Amino acid sequence: xxxxxxxxxNQKEMISALVELLAIPSVLDELDEVKPFGKQxxxxxxxTLDICEGLGFRTYxxxxxxxxxxxxxxxxxxxxxxxxIDVVSEGDAGNWKHxxxxxxxxxxxxxxxxxxxxxxxxxxxxxGVKAVIDTGAQFNKRVRIIIGTDEETSWRxxxxxxxxxxxxxxxxTPDANFPVVYAEKGLLQFKLKxxxxxxxxxxxxxxxxxxxxxxxxxxxxxYRLEKQLKKMGFDHDLEEEELFVxxxxxxxxxxxxxxxxxxRMAMALKEIGTDSPMIAFLSEKIAFTYNGELIFGNCQDEPxxxxxxxxxxxxxxxxxxxxxxxxxxxxxxxxxxxxxxxxRVAEKYGLEYEELDYLAPLYIEKSSELIQVxxxxxxxxxxxxxxxxASGGATYARSMKNIVAFGPAFPGQEKVSxxxxxYFDLNAMIKCxxxxxxxxxxxxx
Numbered sequence: 001x002x003x004x005x006x007x008x009x010n011q012k013e014m015i016s017a018l019v020e021l022l023a024i025p026s027v028l029d030e031l032d033e034v035k036p037f038g039k040q041x042x043x044x045x046x047x048t049l050d051i052c053e054g055l056g057f058r059t060y061x062x063x064x065x066x067x068x069x070x071x072x073x074x075x076x077x078x079x080x081x082x083x084x085i086d087v088v089s090e091g092d093a094g095n096w097k098h099x100x101x102x103x104x105x106x107x108x109x110x111x112x113x114x115x116x117x118x119x120x121x122x123x124x125x126x127x128g129v130k131a132v133i134d135t136g137a138q139f140n141k142r143v144r145i146i147i148g149t150d151e152e153t154s155w156r157x158x159x160x161x162x163x164x165x166x167x168x169x170x171x172x173t174p175d176a177n178f179p180v181v182y183a184e185k186g187l188l189q190f191k192l193k194x195x196x197x198x199x200x201x202x203x204x205x206x207x208x209x210x211x212x213x214x215x216x217x218x219x220x221x222x223y224r225l226e227k228q229l230k231k232m233g234f235d236h237d238l239e240e241e242e243l244f245v246x247x248x249x250x251x252x253x254x255x256x257x258x259x260x261x262x263x264r265m266a267m268a269l270k271e272i273g274t275d276s277p278m279i280a281f282l283s284e285k286i287a288f289t290y291n292g293e294l295i296f297g298n299c300q301d302e303p304x305x306x307x308x309x310x311x312x313x314x315x316x317x318x319x320x321x322x323x324x325x326x327x328x329x330x331x332x333x334x335x336x337x338x339x340x341x342x343x344r345v346a347e348k349y350g351l352e353y354e355e356l357d358y359l360a361p362l363y364i365e366k367s368s369e370l371i372q373v374x375x376x377x378x379x380x381x382x383x384x385x386x387x388x389x390a391s392g393g394a395t396y397a398r399s400m401k402n403i404v405a406f407g408p409a410f411p412g413q414e415k416v417s418x419x420x421x422x423y424f425d426l427n428a429m430i431k432c433x434x435x436x437x438x439x440x441x442x443x444x445x
Contacts, residue, residue: 003441004381006131007433014127014433015110015426017051019103021119022112027089028153035065037086037150037157044085048122048147055130057145066160068147072129073139079443080144080168081129081436082158082396082403083122083175084151087114088418095420109423117417118151120424121174121408121432128436132444141444144168148396151175158399168403170370170443173396174436176405178382180374183304183390184398184405185253186329186361188338191354192281192346193322200269200276200321204245204262205313208324208356211258212312213249215265218242221272228268252326253392255290255310262314262323263288278314278321281349286311292327296341301330303363304390307338324356328392331361362398370443374406377438381431384411406439408432 007014024047029038042065049059052070061068071078090100090113098104098111105111110120122145129143144166149157172180189208204215217225222243229236235246245265250258266282285294292299292309299307313324329338335358343353364371366388379386395405408428409415416422 002135003131003437004434006134007127007430007437010127010130010134011430014123014429015105017127018110018115018120018123018424020051021047021085021123022103022110022114023101025090025101026086026114028086028150037065041086041149045147045149048085051123052126052145055126056133062160065149066157067149069161069165070126070145070147071142072133073142073444075139075141077169078142078144078166079440080146080171080400080403081125082146082148082171082173082399083125084118084148084157084396085114085122086148086150086152087117087119088152091420097421105426108426110426110429111421111423113422115422115424116408117422118175120429122147124408124429124433125174125436128433129440131433131437132441135441137441137444139444141169143440143444151396155396155399158396162399167400170402171400172374172404172406172439174407174432175395176391176393176407177389177409178407178411179378179384179386180371180388181391181395181397181405182364182366182371182388183331184362184394185304185308185331185390185392186333186335187357187359187394188327188329188335188355189324189357190327190342191322191324191356192278192342192351193320193354194277194351195320196277196350197318198276198278198316198321200274200279200316202265202269202314202316204265205324208312208326209252210312211247211250211252211255211310212261213247213258215245215247215261215314216242217245217265217269221269221274224272225268228272232264232268232271234264234268251393252310252312253308253328255308260311262311265314276316276321277349277351278316278323281346281351282311282323285345295345296338299330299333301332304331304361306330307333308392329361331363331390359394359398362404364402364404370402370404373442374404374439377435377442381435381438382410407435
């Protein structure tokens, strides 16, 4: 009860610290010649360390600017909380009701880019540890807040930390959902391509981890294609000499939540008889599926569910044909099975496989002490079901052993990370800090 009250006592200071951190537009800038990720990310890293130092933590700043950490307590073993202070771009600030870096508070919510991903949860975790300190608890283990700097892109900061610094015995990252996430699927991103000149001019997709909301066509078949799109009931828009298929964006981990504009374009092009190995592959082996079942059959496991498979980029031109695919692989399925399967099928269409990125899966048994402790705290603090969950997302939990994702999003909470007018509900922030405080209280004993 006491540690919960200490969080409430510090809530004004906690909110003030978040406002300061939100004011820094810590978007990646790789053109900066001084710092690896730009001056703003470096400023946010230093600000976070300053906040921690003011709360009584010992701090360390990597001289090269790749990472930093704040630590409290003594003991041979170390518990860690992993967070990040970089954010995705705010996009068009004119579309925001609240200033993207203003930290404005309205209706019990604090608004700003990074409020929920991941500055707000990181501040909640820091003040959770502060609450434990304020109770006078004995720290039999050290607690280290590890601060990453390019989580939204390539993880170079946390990888540099892992190669140079002490690895914790256990910990969590406040960068996903509640309850605790005990399994994260393997993440494989790759291209299928051919240098064969295409008669088509098709482009679509902006990110490898997002279902494409638009695909464009330019060429001689534009009116036949428009007629076919109408027949199939697919949303589209004709702008002068360019035809756009309109879909709905979603995260690649949940492709069924979106409408894939690339696939719709391919299906319509196939119906009007276009000659393209890529269009044939997409219409025959992907079509309106989300789980790769036309290639791999029923690929799933008990811990993490079904394989997800999403075509997120396409470029067909006189230079050749290329698509980009994001696959989230069940935790007990061998990556080789997926690569061999897609390579074998692609070769039949004259397509080559090129790997872009791979993150190995995370899987910690539900019976582990870490999962049991975090689950118990979550249930005690919320009264909700604490059944651990599996995810197709990728968090810092993969970067070190015995780390799991834990919060900050509660069941039923609106998903606003990366969105216009991103916010963190202040009551939820306080509850997160209380959950993190009690978790640390238990893990240090």
